[in-house]
Amino acid sequence: MPPPLAAASNPQPPAPGLSKSAPVDDTAAAIAALGPATGSLREAVLVGSSSFNQPLGFVIEKQLQRWGYQVVRKGVGGAGLARPDFRDMSRVLDELPISAKTAAVFVYLGVNDAQPLWLHPQERQATKVVTLPFGTPLWEARYAERTRGFYERICARGARRAIVLLPVDVNRSPLEKRLQRIRDLQVQAAAASSCATVLSTQGDAGHFEVGGVAKRLADGFHLSQFGANVVWNRIQGQVLALLSLSSRGAPGLAPTDGLYAGRVTPFF
Numbered sequence: 001m002p003p004p005l006a007a008a009s010n011p012q013p014p015a016p017g018l019s020k021s022a023p024v025d026d027t028a029a030a031i032a033a034l035g036p037a038t039g040s041l042r043e044a045v046l047v048g049s050s051s052f053n054q055p056l057g058f059v060i061e062k063q064l065q066r067w068g069y070q071v072v073r074k075g076v077g078g079a080g081l082a083r084p085d086f087r088d089m090s091r092v093l094d095e096l097p098i099s100a101k102t103a104a105v106f107v108y109l110g111v112n113d114a115q116p117l118w119l120h121p122q123e124r125q126a127t128k129v130v131t132l133p134f135g136t137p138l139w140e141a142r143y144a145e146r147t148r149g150f151y152e153r154i155c156a157r158g159a160r161r162a163i164v165l166l167p168v169d170v171n172r173s174p175l176e177k178r179l180q181r182i183r184d185l186q187v188q189a190a191a192a193s194s195c196a197t198v199l200s201t202q203g204d205a206g207h208f209e210v211g212g213v214a215k216r217l218a219d220g221f222h223l224s225q226f227g228a229n230v231v232w233n234r235i236q237g238q239v240l241a242l243l244s245l246s247s248r249g250a251p252g253l254a255p256t257d258g259l260y261a262g263r264v265t266p267f268f
Contacts, residue, residue, distance in 0.1 A: 001149060004154050005066065005255065008213075009179060011118030017095050019051065029063070032124065041105060042068055042069050042102050043069065043070045043071075043072075043097075043101050043102050043103060043159075044064050044069045044070070044071050044072075044102065044103055044105070044106065045071070045072045045073075045074070045097065045098055045102055045104075045105045045106070046060060046071065046072070046073040046074065046075075046080065046105075046106045047074045047075075047089070047093060047096060047105060047106070047107055047108075048074075048075055048076070048091065048106070048108030048110075048165075049075065049076060049077070049078070049079040049108060049109055049111060049112055050068040050075055050076070050079070050105055050222070051075065051078040051081065051108055051111070051222060051223060052073055052074065052075030052108055052167075053077070054075070054222055054223065054228075055223050055224065055225045055227070055228035056108070056168075056223045056228045056231065057073050057075050057108075058228070059229060059232045060073075060232060061073045063232065067240070067243070069103065069243075070104060072096060072097055072268055074092060074093055074096055076089065077110060078112055079092070080109055080110065080113040080118070081109055081110075081113055081146050081147055081150060082109070082112070082114075082115055082117040082118065082143065083112070083113075083115070083117075083118050084118060084120065084152070085118045086118075088213060089109065089150065090149075090153065093150070093153055093154070094153075097158040097160075098158070098159050099157060099158050100156060100158035100159075102157070102158065102159040102160065103159075103161075103243060104153045104159065104160060104161050104162070104163050104242065104243060104254060105159045105161075105163070106162075106165060107150075107151070107154070107162055107164045107165065107196075107212040108148075108164075108165045108167075110161075110166070110167040110181065110182045110183070111167050111170065111175075111221050112167075113143065113176035113182055114134060114175055114179060114182060115134055116131040116133055116134055116139075116141055116178045117131060117132045117134070117139050117142055117146075118130065118131050119131065119132065119137060119142070120172075121228045122161065123142065131248035134178065135178070138171075140181070141181075141183055143178060144185045144188050144189050146184055147185060148188035148189035148190075148192045148193050149223055150172055150191060150192040151164065151195070151196040152194065152224070154191050154195065155194045155195035155196070158167060158184075159195065159197075159243075160193045160195070160258065161196065161197060161242065162190075162193070162195055162196040162197070163191050163196075163197060163199060163239065163242055164186060164197065164198040164199070165198075165201055166183045166187070166198055166199065166200050166201055166202070167179045167182060167183060167201070168201045168202065168204065168221070168223065168227075168231055169201075169202050169203070169205040169208075170216070170220050170221040171208045171216045171220035171221070172219075172220040172221060173193075175220070175221065176205070177194060181203050183200075186198060198244065199235050200235075201231050201234065201235060201240055202225070203234055204216075204231075205229075205232065213226050214226070214227070215227030216229055218241070224262050
């Protein structure tokens with residue numbers, strides 16, 4: 001059984017002498033927009049690959065807690081949707097406490113998916129093969145369908161919304177080229193679901209270090225503490241807006257005009 005592309009790495013401590021990140025803007029107005037902390041919709045779940053067991057997951061969990069959320073975080077090494085024979089994320093998802101009390105489920109998957117896709121026995125009837133080569137039309141169709149199904153499992157459990165964090169820029173050119181297509185397919189899958197919206201985490205390509213401090217670990221795709229704070233600062237305003245909408249029961253927000261737009265609209 002071939003291993004997944006992205007093996008887990010150890011988190012890197014913040015570099016001395018450099019600020020971890022700009023301070024999070026916890027304004028009274030922003031917190032008030034989340035509504036009273038009644039507990040009915042102040043629960044959040046994080047589910048994803050090993051990055052959620054490292055600085056990226058820690059930063060998000062800590063901030064959600066500061067905003068008054070009860071958080072359950074589940075990171076799974078080598079996780080993705082292409083290889084359920086290795087890590088079946090649907091089973092992992094089924095074990096998490098997701099219900100109508102869940103304001104949001106944060107999903108971070110995809111870096112491990114730039115490889116052949118393993119087919120469940122019931123999926124092999126048309127192809128008669130066990131795996132599909134990466135990037136073929138059949139691979140893309142099956143990956144998009146499987147990804148939409150994963151998001152829809154979250155919706156069906158009663159969560160107000162699934163917030164899909166698209167894979168970060170990685171400092172490995174061949175992998176980054178494959179991830180560009182994976183991001184596109186995740187966007188398509190979210191658009192076809194009933195409660196998922198996507199947030200782009202990109203913005204580091206070509207700038208993977210600042211003042212000699214790396215934003216990525218040595219493997220090129222896991223985030224350092226500094227890199228995790230940079231990514232979070234990039235998306236935190238959009239996250240807060242989505243959580244505010246969830247607390248008011250709003251289905252979605254069109255980022256262009258601020259009007260409610262029915263089905264959740266991707267943010268970029």
